[in-house]
Amino acid sequence: MNLTTLTAENYRNIASARLNFAPGVNLLFGQNAQGKTNALECIYLFARGKSYRGATDENLVRFGEKGFRIGISYRTEKSEQTLEYRYYEGARKRLKNGAPVRLSEMIGQFRAVLFCPEHLSLVKGAPQERRAFLNIAISQCRPIYLGLCDEYNKILENRNCLLKEIQKGFHYDREELFSWTERLSDVAAKIAAYRIRYLEKLAPHAADLLADLSNGREKMALSYESEAEGTNEEEIRESYRRLFDEKTDREIAAGCSLFGVHRDDLEIRINDISARAFASQGQQRSVVLALKLAEGEVCRDETGEYPVFLFDDVMSELDETRRGYVLRETGERQVILTACESGGFDPRAVNMIGVSGGVFTEKPRTEGDLP
Numbered sequence: 248m249n250l251t252t253l254t255a256e257n258y259r260n261i262a263s264a265r266l267n268f269a270p271g272v273n274l275l276f277g278q279n280a281q282g283k284t285n286a287l288e289c290i291y292l293f294a295r296g297k298s299y300r301g302a303t304d305e306n307l308v309r310f311g312e313k314g315f316r317i318g319i320s321y322r323t324e325k326s327e328q329t330l331e332y333r334y335y336e337g338a339r340k341r342l343k344n345g346a347p348v349r350l351s352e353m354i355g356q357f358r359a360v361l362f363c364p365e366h367l368s369l370v371k372g373a374p375q376e377r378r379a380f381l382n383i384a385i386s387q388c389r390p391i392y393l394g395l396c397d398e399y400n401k402i403l404e405n406r407n408c409l410l411k412e413i414q415k416g417f418h419y420d421r422e423e424l425f426s427w428t429e430r431l432s433d434v435a436a437k438i439a440a441y442r443i444r445y446l447e448k449l450a451p452h453a454a455d456l457l458a459d460l461s462n463g464r465e466k467m468a469l470s471y472e473s474e475a476e477g478t479n480e481e482e483i484r485e486s487y488r489r490l491f492d493e494k495t496d497r498e499i500a501a502g503c504s505l506f507g508v509h510r511d512d513l514e515i516r517i518n519d520i521s522a523r524a525f526a527s528q529g530q531q532r533s534v535v536l537a538l539k540l541a542e543g544e545v546c547r548d549e550t551g552e553y554p555v556f557l558f559d560d561v562m563s564e565l566d567e568t569r570r571g572y573v574l575r576e577t578g579e580r581q582v583i584l585t586a587c588e589s590g591g592f593d594p595r596a597v598n599m600i601g602v603s604g605g606v607f608t609e610k611p612r613t614e615g616d617l618p
């Protein structure tokens with residue numbers, strides 16, 4: 248899959264822009280605070296459905312304006328597609344090839360893998376970050392998964408409200424709690440089964456990539472950590488039911504659900520040692536890069552095409568070997584990256600776009616640019 252154009256009007260600091268992308272490597276370069284990340288955020292919004300920086304649509308509107316319009320054209324193996332997103336004073340419109348679509352119909356159309364500096368804490372950060380990595384990666388290949396996560400969160404919220412009420416001494420309706428518990432166990436089992444299956448596909452790619460990045464020194468193993476036992480949906484559902492059943496008193500005392508996929512984690516081990524506890528800075532960078540590239544490989548296995556790789560400001564964090572992995576031998580992969588400087592990138596091989604004050608300038612690939 249290749250992104251061909253991005254258009255934006257009144258999006259963050261971009262008044263009006265049209266950017267053309269080439270297959271292979273594309274570089275958005277410019278000084279700090281010029282709009283490089285804004286452009287990547289805008290592209291990734293079509294993959295994720297919302298800003299990855301946690302911004303509301305209102306935050307994305309250019310200061311002093313009332314709405315924004317953004318659009319992408321991308322080429323798949325079969326055809327050329329467009330997606331548009333318009334926001335004006337609280338009203339939203341999403342269009343696929345000119346026809347209105349719901350958010351759930353947009354997710355999974357344009358697929359991208361994002362790697363930004365915040366992701367460098369994936370290995371040692373809170374479990375929530377690793378769950379978010381899994382959730383986003385799975386939902387792009389299996390859009391139905393996103394609906395399951397929404398459903399889960401709603402059930403969890405209701406069940407927690409009920410547990411809080413019981414804790415405070417309100418009437419204890421066992422039937423009602425039982426019904427929420429059954430629903431939570433059902434959806435939790437489905438989500439956990441998706442995650443386990445996804446990890447089975449991700450793990451071999453990630454291990455191969457990390458072995459390459461470390462000249463064979465580092466063996467990565469990934470596993471799903473959960474209080475619930477079992478590897479398939481049925482076993483996990485039964486395990487959750489048992490846990491909830493046995494620990495109801497503890498949950499009432501706590502006033503919230505103590506078990507469920509919102510507490511699970513992705514365990515990363517290198518040479519059989521916990522990466523979360525012991526990985527060095529360099530190892531963490533390699534692990535995250537391997538996971539991101541592996542995410543792209545699974546996406547290709549599942550959909551037949553590579554997603555677009557978006558690398559925001561991580562080149563300076565990567566050493567020569569790791570940079571080489573991103574920039575060389577991209578094959579069918581399209582990479583869009585940002586950096587403050589264009590130096591160090593080969594102008595014959597890279598499509599360069601200068602960024603200044605929200606304005607994007609394409610730099611033609613001419614002989615004169617040769618070093």
Ligand code: ATP
Nearest residue numbers: 259260279280281282283284285306307308309310
């Ligand atoms: P860096 O190299 O520091 O990461 P960048 O080029 O990636 O810089 P961006 O994060 O894209 O910078 O931000 C560019 C500018 O956009 C910032 O100065 C920011 O204040 C501005 N900006 C953010 N949101 C809005 C908005 N809603 N309206 C106008 N400007 C905005």
Ligand code: MG
Nearest residue numbers: 283284285560
């Ligand atoms: Mg930036």
